[in-house]
Amino acid sequence: MSEQALATRIDGLTKEYVLKSETVRALRGVSFDVPEGDYVAIMGPSGSGKSTLLNMLGCLDQPTAGNLFLGDDNISQMTDDQLAEIRSRRIGFVFQSYNLIQQLTVVENIQVPLYYQGLLGTKERDRAIMLAEQVGLGDRLDHRPNQLSGGQQQRVAIARSLVNDPYFILADEPTGNLDSVTTDEILALFDDLNGEGRTIILVTHEDDVAERARRIIRLKDGMLHSDEAVSDERRETAREMQAAAALAVKNKQGLAC
Numbered sequence: 001m002s003e004q005a006l007a008t009r010i011d012g013l014t015k016e017y018v019l020k021s022e023t024v025r026a027l028r029g030v031s032f033d034v035p036e037g038d039y040v041a042i043m044g045p046s047g048s049g050k051s052t053l054l055n056m057l058g059c060l061d062q063p064t065a066g067n068l069f070l071g072d073d074n075i076s077q078m079t080d081d082q083l084a085e086i087r088s089r090r091i092g093f094v095f096q097s098y099n100l101i102q103q104l105t106v107v108e109n110i111q112v113p114l115y116y117q118g119l120l121g122t123k124e125r126d127r128a129i130m131l132a133e134q135v136g137l138g139d140r141l142d143h144r145p146n147q148l149s150g151g152q153q154q155r156v157a158i159a160r161s162l163v164n165d166p167y168f169i170l171a172d173e174p175t176g177n178l179d180s181v182t183t184d185e186i187l188a189l190f191d192d193l194n195g196e197g198r199t200i201i202l203v204t205h206e207d208d209v210a211e212r213a214r215r216i217i218r219l220k221d222g223m224l225h226s227d228e229a230v231s232d233e234r235r236e237t238a239r240e241m242q243a244a245a246a247l248a249v250k251n252k253q254g255l256a257c
């Protein structure tokens, strides 16, 4: 029987921060697998360990104990240089605050992860243009971030996250700065990308955003509290409700003009 390939395997992941007077146990033996093509929302109250887990998935930090595999690579046994290499080549980050470079155009921002590898040729530019088109920015290629709406800037960030063909898109509150109309558009883009087989791991505080994923993992006190599949019916209901809310806002804006 062939096993499904994994984007990541998290096995007994533990992270302790040693402070002067105490040791904070931010993650206490968290285990779960994310198969390629999955779409996972990570939730949990403040202090439950979401950012700590995200930092390790993003190769920004190492666990105190346990293993974290990205594909076949066990990152818990890597040096800082190896981690940096994986981080820049194989992880697609999307942040709440977009993190675009203001002086660069849309295409150049999408190419940034490739610049760091010295890849500056026509082939790379063509790939960035193709990704810009895929996220609906084909008519904004030479715009700079300050000439774009928040949703458009987040599209650039999503295109940038894909340029390296990452293990997964790692999105930290990607709709946290966006209104309901734009949130709906960005989540629809994630749906499309996941439909094409892209793996998405997203941290959110919002239930209606999490319900668009295929799976919701909840952390509590540094432990895995629940791991629940979201039925297609529930996802569709979440999609319809958000689309309806976005339409109501659009109509209201239309009336206000």
Ligand SMILES: Nc1ncnc2c1ncn2[C@@H]1O[C@H](COP(=O)(O)OP(=O)(O)OP(=O)(O)O)[C@@H](O)[C@H]1O
Pocket (backbone or CB within 6 Å): 017, 019, 024, 025, 026, 044, 045, 046, 047, 048, 049, 050, 051, 052, 053
């Ligand atoms: N660098 C650090 N040094 C010491 N303690 C830390 C550090 N980073 C996080 N912690 C502690 O680890 C625990 C988990 O924090 P973490 O930031 O991962 O939670 P979170 O779920 O992301 O919270 P929030 O939703 O508020 O961002 C908390 O008790 C926090 O105070």
